[in-house]
Amino acid sequence: MAPSVAPSFEKICGSTKSVAGKKRIGLVIDFGKKSYAPAGEKVQKTIVRCVVTAKNSQGIDVLGQVVKVRAGSSGLICGFNGYPKKECGVEIETPAALLK
Template sequence: MSLSAVALALPVVALLAMACAAPAQAADGYRYWSFWQRGGDGGSWSYATQGPSSARPGDGDMIGFRFALSEDSDDATRPRGMADFAAVCADTPATDSTKRVAVVIDFGTATDAPDRRTPPAPRTECARVGEDASAGEALAAVAKPLRYNSAALLCAISGYPETGCGDKASTSVDAHAAPKGDGGKADDGGSGPSAGLIGGLAAVVLLGAAAVWQARRRRG
């Protein structure tokens, strides 16, 4: 390739390199335990509209708790696993004046963890509690110690995490990351270049170089 062709191609190559190296967007989020509810016969998790101290699950219901880094309740990540009530409470017989509630506790991933270490594995428990017990009481029956802050926000389950409560953090949003299989969301925007943009820039480089080469041939 001639020096003229190289000179023409360099600005476009630089633009292509800048597009490929564009950093992921940063977004503010919070690390916290989200609270979910699900019917005992399966189905999908629904974000609870009441706190654990107010919600009163019925006999045969399921409640779930997931620790994750999320931007808000719309972005909250669901508990993983699809075990139903029958599987969780198979070894807990029903008794008079009590109810059984299946409890799913998902400690999240290393990405969610404050120290980036691998958290405890998710687990399921069957809580047998009084008929009027709240979701918080059902959780306390199977996952102590619990930790709350002065505003009654659930900060830790079974002592996890050891410190902090709804702490603000920064999370990277990669436009090309696959959606999370555990019910989370992936951003459909982002700063990375599309395949069409990369292909178009490459074509401009090649066509520009070819045009300069042809012009020099005619002059020669």
């Protein structure tokens, strides 16, 4: 499944000025299609943001600047901004809508 937004550093961060001692990261978080959403939940809109962060920042640091990250006890990232509300690492069957 292709992302809903084609990642392009120039499009995402082109208008964000570089800052000495920091790095710019073009971040796209695509929450997927509604056919994957847990029952009773709505898929959130895709987030596209240029993040200016410390040069030693790791992925989780960058994510934390943009969304609230929910992780399981094992450290597995389970959700962003409350989506999904409870599920974590659940295996799902491929929805029929995506088999076409």
